Amino acid sequence: MATEIAKASPATVNGDDVGALYDVVRALPSHAVIELFSIGVCTRCILRLFGVRESVHYRSPLSPSTLSSVFSDSTDLDNHSSLREPVVCRLCLGILQFTYCEDKDKKVVRKESADGLAGYISDLIREQGFEIDGFSLEVSIPPVILENERIVWDHMKTKYESEHWFQERSLPECISAKDALKISLTETLETKLDCKSSIGTFRIRLTYTYPISSKTVENSVEGCHGSKRRKTGTHNGLDTRGDDIKRSGFSTSEAGSLQAIELSKCLKLRLEQTNEPCCLEFLCYRTQIYFGGRYLKYSRNVSQSCWIIDDERMGEASVEEIMGSNILPICRGDKYKFHAAGREDIDVRMLGSGRPFLVEVQNARYVPSQESVKDLQTKINNLQNKLVGVKNLKLVGSQSWDLMREGEAEKQKQYTALVWTSRILKDEDLQSISSIKDMCILQRTPIRVLHRRSPLEREKIIHWMRIERIVGSSQYFLLHLCTQAGTYIKEFVHGDLGRTQPSFGSILGTRAEILRLDVTDVKMDCFLTE
Template sequence: MFPLTEENKHVAQLLFGTGTCPRCIFRFCGVDFHAPYKHSYEELLNDIQKFLKDELILEVPNPPLKKIRLQELEDGIDNPSQNGENKISVIEDGSIASPNSNLNVNVCNVCLGILQEFCEKEFIKKVCQKVEASGFEFTNLVFSVSFPPQLSVREHAAWLLVKQEMGKQSLSLGRNDIVQLKEAYKWITYPLFSEELGVPIDGKSLFEVSVVFAHPETVGDCHFLGKILPDCFKPAQNKQSVFTRMAVMKALNKIKEEDFRKQFPCPPNSPKAVCTVLEIECAHGAVFVAGRYNKYSRNLSQTPWIIDGERKLESSVEELISDHLLTVFKAESFNFSFSGREDVDVRTLGNGRPFAIELVNPHRVHFTSQEIKELQQKINKSSNKIQVRDLQLVSREAIGHMKEGEEEKTKTYSALIWTNKVIQKKDIEFLNDIKVV
């Protein structure tokens, strides 16, 4: 069922005539239910043209989409990178990563092709092939997208245009009345990703698939904001540009409508090309393994003993345990924690010292109790200097409990003493009566 009514016709005609795509028209007309967005772009284009047939000027002056190659994306599926397997570059020599370049459509002046090209089934399949080739083990996932900040500027311009036209009819349109681009994108793509990968999309999943978009052609759209509201754009660590999405949104909330209109066209101009995909990245949240270790060597440090770049001892407790865990979990790195410390020449006996290891970005995360038991045995057989017990997968919170227990735990020390005379009962009583000051 087509979601627009006669009441929406004027706004739909205005937006479509200035180069806005059908899905963005739905957003500005307040269509807040999922079904209409999920139809293919070709279907939506036909439907909107039929809806506006009495008033539509079919000769749209926008240039056609720039044709592109998908060879790099496809090559990456057949030959995944060994060094950067989690991060896939999709741009080469300015090529535009658009999966449906054969569609005879114009690039939307608001979403820059996001709701045209990048929510169709062909693109979803390409992303899913990358995910499956990444080697991660997962039963659910979080899907996230990062859009170029200039999309917020273009949406603001389109909102001011529609708001002005609706005002002529004594109607109002608040910014919150517009369906957010990211929401609409999720409505369309979540079911497609879930169906293609065969797993649910769960906001609490530790496995995340992220797609980062860019649009070099319009990167200057935000620059006028920096001149008018410089306080909104402060340099930040790990940010290549001051024009972040949050900074742009902050500026758009502050700028006066008349100042915006003087600096930026309403409606926004139509671009020549769709967005590019900067990267498709897979990452898994850390998992934690804990247990206890005994140390039997008097020549083994707890952590690698390196001074001025020179290794003092051949190995350490940390290395003897972590090397096995890194291999089995296929993790990128680790962080080791111990409940207290002991000197190099001190053994750790009894029930052993508690330890925990955080495995960063592991590719394998699901283990049976038998597999964990076998991993423990493998560690113990690999060296006579240490033994591990009670090895288990734990939560992040359990690591905090281990640290809290450092202040409360009880240690027992034993020592062998030689004397020149036989120890009498009165000597023991004398020692027991000594008070610690």
């Protein structure tokens, strides 16, 4: 039989595929198949309603000649001229017929098979310049399809629930339109894109929408069912259909026939209102990829992020822009976001081990190799202006974001400050400062940031301090200290008009001013090694 069918339509479908389809259809109840065709259900929807999962039946083209060859020998076609593939399936609204409206101009597009739709998708991916090693297929369908499935199933239940083949089935066992489309496309996409379907960063999203909402259609057929009590056959949780039948004066069989006629009318009205294909929007995109590392800032005129006030740039550049402008082009992404574990002021250098940071690249067309990332690090470190540097740059997972945020709250930071005091410090002063361990201080929001920060009082810890004398100077020296994250160092040194207690100056009983400040270490576990 399969050989004869293949000869009948060699240009349309593979003979083995038709033979397999023939075997599947022959096992289905022919009168139910005829009924589904008569109400405008397509072949692939019939297969999924009966739980057929083999992908070949969904991928293959289903031309009228093919269908005629398959069904003529497996159903009673002589008396059923309506047995043909509908132009637009009333159940899937064209989704499994690979027919859809283009969202821009509502032009109807018809693909012969899954191969045609998969080819269009793969061409779109290449046109947008994506280089991929895997993909995840996402499908969204309108609620009206689920409502149509329910009412068709209720119709089938009314007609065939007494038959043995139907008693073994339930609606949840049917294959959804969404899953059937994935079955249709996945293997073909794998072949055309030369990669496997997997849970990765690259996504293919097909969003189907329908102009008529499910609620609108539901309201239009509610009159067929009458009141909710009549529709559900229940009242206060009790089945009242038997009482309704008795009151009607009809026998059980007569009432059942009337119920079937009523449901059939509602089905017809319902499906008549859903006779256009869905609109389809294609979206190919890559989820965020992250570059992690530690940055160093060598200039006292570079902010961490782009800083503009009244259309005037503050500083000559920013760490964010330097990192992003070098990372984004290599990934060919849409845009980037810069994240760091805390920040330093524009006039503060970031030295030592550097500050942990992430660059989040959105919709990258290309994911660079480890070797390319090393070359990128070298490029940044060799920039002519030498404003910033980077250590341990690498591609990281999204979990690094949580790791950085968790560590940020617990981290300690080390600083070196150039300090001036109004009196000459003695050796006893140096020893007094060095003896301080884990000192608790209270800091009110500094005056210099009150315009953008809430007026709060914060408790912070100074873990240790050490004074280093500068040769040839009696009132200038280097203060090395380690503090809890979030400590305002400048205010701790000069006291901020008494808003920080105790301060470095109040401990020594002298006026103290901070002239320069460097961050020398951020104690976190993030990105310490390549």
